[in-house]
Amino acid sequence: MTFDLQRIREGRSTEGIRRVLTPEGVEVEFALADRGERLIAVLVDLSVQVFASLALFVLILIIWGVLFGTGLNGTEFFSVALGIVSFFFQFFYFLTMEVFWQGKTLGKHLMGLRVIGANGHPLSLSGLVARNFMRQVELFLPLIAGAGLVGPTSTLSSLVSLAWAFGLSAYIFFDADRRRLGDLLGGTIVVKQAAPVLLPDIAAGQQETRARFRFTTDQLETYGRFELQVLEGVLREEHRPDQEEIFARIVARICLKIGNQSEVAPEFHRDFLNDFYAAQRQHLEREALYGKRKDSKADSNGGP
Amino acid sequence: MSDSTNHGAPSGHLGLDLKSVQFRKEREPQWQELERLMTTVEKQGLQGLSFEESLAFATLYRKALSSLSVARGISLDRGVQSYLEALAARAYSLMYTRPNRPGVATIDFFMRGLPRAVCAMWPSLLIAVLTFMLGAVFGFVLYHEDLGWLNAIVGSDPFGGRGPDQSYATLRESIYDPGGLAERTQGWASFAISLMINNVGVALLAFSLGVAGAVPTLGLLFYNGLIIGLFYSVFHDKGLGLDIIAWLSIHGVTEISAIFLGGAAGIHVGRGILFPGRKSRAARLRENGRRAGEVAMGAVIMLIFAGIIEGYFRQAVNDLEWRLIIGWGLGAVVFAYFGTGGWWQALGRRNTP
Incomplete structure (x- = not known):
């Protein structure tokens, strides 16, 4: 966990945070996945698609060979097995996962990401179908067009379709919630x-041990929640080299x-701060009970 | 020691009594129990929990949300608040990111969801059919206008040697293979699968290109119609019109219906973008997108069947009547399935006690 000063200062709405209203009526915060993380995740998934379908293909062949020997119509079976496996992996890998x-x-799992419903709706089957079928144009079209560029066929049309497909894929860079088109659908x-x-x-801890330092109510009027x-x-923050100085x-x-x-002796600096923290928090909590919230030292609301 | 360091004047703050510390002490065991259950769910899914545990999971999830609300209101301790934010987010995503009972949802999808989705987007479907038909008519007209169009559109070797230069006998032989059954259906399975991969790719492309305002989808439909129109014309001019219709029908009724569905899905998405109506564009797109996704899924499944028919039965069935009967019979089944909009499902429910 980090203590991001920026976030404390601005409250709870910062770039990259999406609040979702749950069916229970409470807003829950989610940190949106970075676009780079999603790129890596999709690259992982693409390599899994390739390697897993190859591995599965080899496995089918081995099982077939053990069961029936190799005397069968080999080439036909090869292409059927490879066809079924690649059909499944191309169109249903992401969806099934x-x-x-x-x-x-798998890629999302490794990167610590997951898909959720955007508006507090449970994730629906049809939503997942729509988001994953969109990969046909967002992911595979650029790949195919890109392959066409290095292949022997006409390069101009490949170039055009590559640019065009990337135009659609690039939507993710313009969306505030970092959704791609499939997420939108x-x-x-x-x-x-x-x-x-x-x-x-x-x-x-301060509640149990007797406080070494005490503070008057007047002294506690200075600071607010932010401080x-x-x-x-x-x-x-433990183990900072310059901790004593700070x-x-x-x-x-x-x-x-x-x-x-x-004067506060240097060896009691931590105790002083701990005691001050506890006393200040208790003071602010008490004031809040009477409806006086003091957000920062500049906030005159809770002041005298 | 304590005297010398006691700086502030003695005041009312003798013993600390923090409400927030008490709040945390009371609820912490619940949070930890929720975390324990979540670890199980993460690994084994919701079915990994016993009956009591899954009840507890739902209750503890709600309690965590209520703790979060309270903490946001009163807590000054950022440690607790951040923890609860993360706890609630994790619990939420485990509660709601798995489609409820995928097996049941799948059955319901085929019994009701899919036919309904197709019926609900009939205007898009109509546009898809008309665009395709327009392409086919266009192809027929262009072919008879000038044969040069054929070369311009499909290249110098159209349709794998079934060009206008071929004789009646060659063309006839190409659709009534004189070989034996085993010879005709040789290698059908790999042929069927390559057809499936290709056709499913086209249908999904038609669906997903809907996001570009459906213009590429319309183009795709028109182009496919154009090809069919040209292909038909080659045989039509040799007096093999009905024969080629039968040859195309046996798999084509299913396959082209599926392409219509894929196209309709794309058009539906495009309509959501171009004409959101009263809703916001995002909301309309989400609504249309899901429905279109369902229809595209229907198209994919039809294409799997169509691939098998095209791969095997088109070669195996060698006479005109049976080709027509099988093709249009399947078409009638498909039409009956989608055309009813799944009302029979509601009927069945009413009858069950």
Whole structure:
């Protein structure tokens, strides 16, 4: 988990975040997948398509050979087996994966991505069908046209169709939710899989041990929620080489602001900040109970 | 020590009593239980849970959402809030990213969803059929206007040696293969599969090119009609008109219907983009896109059958009447299936107790 100052300051709406209203009426936040991640995922899937269909083909041949020997009409069987396997992989690989694996393909799984319904609708079968059949023009047309460029056939028409197909594929770069055309048709978005990590509560420890430092109500009127969360971020950041220096600067700054005259010994800097954090949070929580929310030190709402 | 470092004046803040700490302490076991269940679901799907566990999963998911709402309202602890955001997002995606019971959904799709989707987009289907027909008529007219058109459109060796320069006997032989059955159907399976891959590709292209305002889809339909029109003309002029219709019918009724469906799907998507009507363009596109996806899926399945018919039965069945009967009989089945719009499914439901 990171403490992104930008995000704390702007509240909850930042670029790359999509809020989805669940059927239960609560908005849940998702981080949209980066376009680069999706590109890598699709490249992984394409190579899986190629290698898995080859592997499956060889497997069918081996089983056939073990069961029936090799005396059969070999070439015919070869092409039928290869045809069925490549038919399935070309048209149904992505669709089957996403239907039976909770919106993931192998590539998406490796990149930590998944498909979800864009508007809080459950992912529907027809939505997945639409989004994956669109790959025919978004993914395979550029590939085929690109192959035509290096092949022996006419290059001008390949060039034109390549440019044209890339024009359609490029839609993903202009969409605010980073949807490709298939997502648009299917009503889906691709998001990063959330990994919940519960960090210990800094104030919980302070509740049990007696506070070394105490603060008056007046002293706690200075700061608001934003400063509190910045302080939380600093306290959570372990193992920084310049930590002592940063602590010293923050302690000095806080003492100046809240009008604390006495000196704080360097070995107690962390204790001072922990105690101040707990006291400040309790103060802000109490004020919030009376309807006074103080968002930052500049916010006069919660001030005196 | 504590005296010397006690700076602030003694105040009411003797013992800390944070509501948020209590809030977290009370709910943390629920969150952890939810995480445990989610790990199971992630690995084995919802069926990996026992009955009690899946009930608990739904309840804990709702509790996590309510914790999130509360935390957003009161929590000053960013650690807890970020955790709950991620927890709710993960639980949501596990609750709702698997189409509900894929097996049942698939059966329902064929019983009801697909015929309904086809009926619902009849204007698009009509446009697709008319465009194709227009192409076919155009091909017929162009052929009789000037034979040069044939070369210009399909090249110097049209239709694998079935050109206008061939004699009546050669053309006739090309559609009534004189060889024995085994000889005629040799290698049919690989032929059928190559037809399938090719045709499914075309149908899906017709569907997906709908996003370009359906113009390329219309072009594709028109072009395919044009080819059929030219192909028919070659035989028509040698007095083999009915024979070639029968030869095309046996698989073509199914195959061309499927191309119509693929084209209709593309046109439907294009209409969603060009004429969103009262809804927003995104909402209309989503609605039309899903419906079109269903119809395209129907086209794919029909093309799998058509490939087998074209690969095997067209070669195996060698007389005019049977070709017509099989082809148009299948056509009648297809028409009955789609034309009813799945109403018989509702009928069956009413009759079951």
